[in-house]
Amino acid sequence: MDRRDFIKKTILATGVFLGGGVTVSEITKAAEEKFPVFGPDLKSIGGRKHTPYVKAPKKVRAGEWFDVYVEVGYYHPHPNTMTHWIESVALWIDKFEVVKATFRATQGAPKALFTVKIDKPGNAILEGLGYCNLHGLWVSKPIILEVV
Ligand SMILES: [Fe+2]
Structure with missing residues (x-):
């Protein structure tokens, strides 16, 4: 040939x-x-290392920007080594990933402040996500946000 x-x-x-x-x-x-979602688990050390912490307002105006803070390692520090680290944190609104931050091993702390908006009034469910390269994808406790 x-x-x-x-x-x-x-x-x-x-x-x-x-x-x-x-x-x-x-x-x-x-x-x-391939990537099931674990958590939230604040009872075991492994769960506390991976379950994201989310800080958000309880009430926002429709169409106006607001900040949501997502951090992995808030409840218990997570390793940040070349072989074991948090690759990303993200924010889901009503089960849709709307923003995501990615991190390199050892150099990026797994925390992010996202600025988002919701155009439709009503209740929205916010969930933080964290992806560990060894232990998979973890979800936070859901936060119900009132959009007026
Ligand atoms: Fe991990």
Whole structure:
């Protein structure tokens, strides 16, 4: 096989592989099964190391920006080494991830202040998320926010 044939067959094979019937929803489902959400757990040391702490107002105005603080390690310090660290913290509003901060091992403290807004009046559920490279994805206690 000459170089031109090799490249042509490689491109064809790649196209067949990518077009092999795997849908985005299947990938999403696989990711959810691969990364179950743990917590909140403030009873065990392992749980306290990973369960995010969230500080948010109890009431906000619809359409106005407000701050939400999310931290992993607030209840008990989490290791921050080259082999074990918190890769990200995020904020979910009504189960949707709206903001996320990522951290490098040893250099980034797993805490973030997010500025967000909610346009629709009513109650909203805020949850902080933290992802540990060894222990997976953890959720905070839910906070019910009144949007007026
Ligand atoms: Fe961990």
